[in-house]
Amino acid sequence: AQSVTQLGSHVSVSEGALVLLRCNYSSSVPPYLFWYVQYPNQGLQLLLKYTSAATLVKGINGFEAEFKKSETSFHLTKPSAHMSDAAEYFCAVIPSGGYQKVTFGTGTKLQVIP
Amino acid sequence: DAGVTQSPTHLIKTRGQQVTLRCSPISGHKSVSWYQQVLGQGPQFIFQYYEKEERGRGNFPDRFSARQFPNYSSELNVNALLLGDSALYLCASSLSGNMGSGNTIYFGEGSWLTVV
Numbered sequence: 001a002q003s004v005t006q007l008g009s010h011v012s013v014s015e016g017a018l019v020l021l022r023c024n025y026s027s028s029v030p031p032y033l034f035w036y037v038q039y040p041n042q043g044l045q046l047l048l049k050y051t052s053a054a055t056l057v058k059g060i061n062g063f064e065a066e067f068k069k070s071e072t073s074f075h076l077t078k079p080s081a082h083m084s085d086a087a088e089y090f091c092a093v094i095p096s097g098g099y100q101k102v103t104f105g106t107g108t109k110l111q112v113i114p
Numbered sequence: 115d116a117g118v119t120q121s122p123t124h125l126i127k128t129r130g131q132q133v134t135l136r137c138s139p140i141s142g143h144k145s146v147s148w149y150q151q152v153l154g155q156g157p158q159f160i161f162q163y164y165e166k167e168e169r170g171r172g173n174f175p176d177r178f179s180a181r182q183f184p185n186y187s188s189e190l191n192v193n194a195l196l197l198g199d200s201a202l203y204l205c206a207s208s209l210s211g212n213m214g215s216g217n218t219i220y221f222g223e224g225s226w227l228t229v230v
Contacts, residue, residue, distance in 0.1 A: 104156030
């Protein structure tokens with residue numbers, strides 16, 4: 001079964017510092033990969049998605065992620081953290097083919113320190 | 115255009131009762147999926163419906179059921195509620211039933227269910 005592993009349930013960065021949230025997937029065939037953000041007491045908002053068109057994916061709010069097949073990774077980055085980036089981030093995967101069963105990671109809570 | 119809309123936003127039920135949650139997909143979207151998010155965890159897949167047919171089912175008991183209507187809206191029903199069913203229930207919609215052609219999945223704000 002497809003799965004994703006998010007390293008670090010909590011990440012703290014200073015405002016203006018680099019944000020790096022790690023995600024590794026398990027699959028022999030490159031799947032569809034996503035990053036979603038969830039603000040407190042809200043639903044999920046799509047940040048970006050990888051669908052094999054390009055390995056470097058740019059998303060909203062200045063976030064981007066790079067698909068690395070050799071490392072089975074899809075890490076999320078942002079050059080400069082803002083206070084408004086404080087939220088929980090979920091990496092998610094859908095296997096190629098089949099129906100839309102999204103499998104989510106356990107989430108990483110990002111804290112931005114002023 | 116309106117996004118995925120869910121109702122009710124919050125509700126409290128007693129153990130053993132039944133609950134119905136409703137979802138309206140984005141206009142033009144034919145696929146609806148349901149997820150359960152327990153506090154502190156990632157969402158877990160419950161069902162996907164496409165063109166009123168069940169396309170997939172997650173590892174949930176038969177107390178959970180769903181259906182999709184001709185206008186593509188959907189209902190999730192949970193019978194014989196348990197305390198452990200307390201969670202945020204998320205609905206998601208997309209244009210088609212698979213991930214081809216750059217299909218994107220959009221989530222609603224969710225329905226908070228508390229079972230007491």
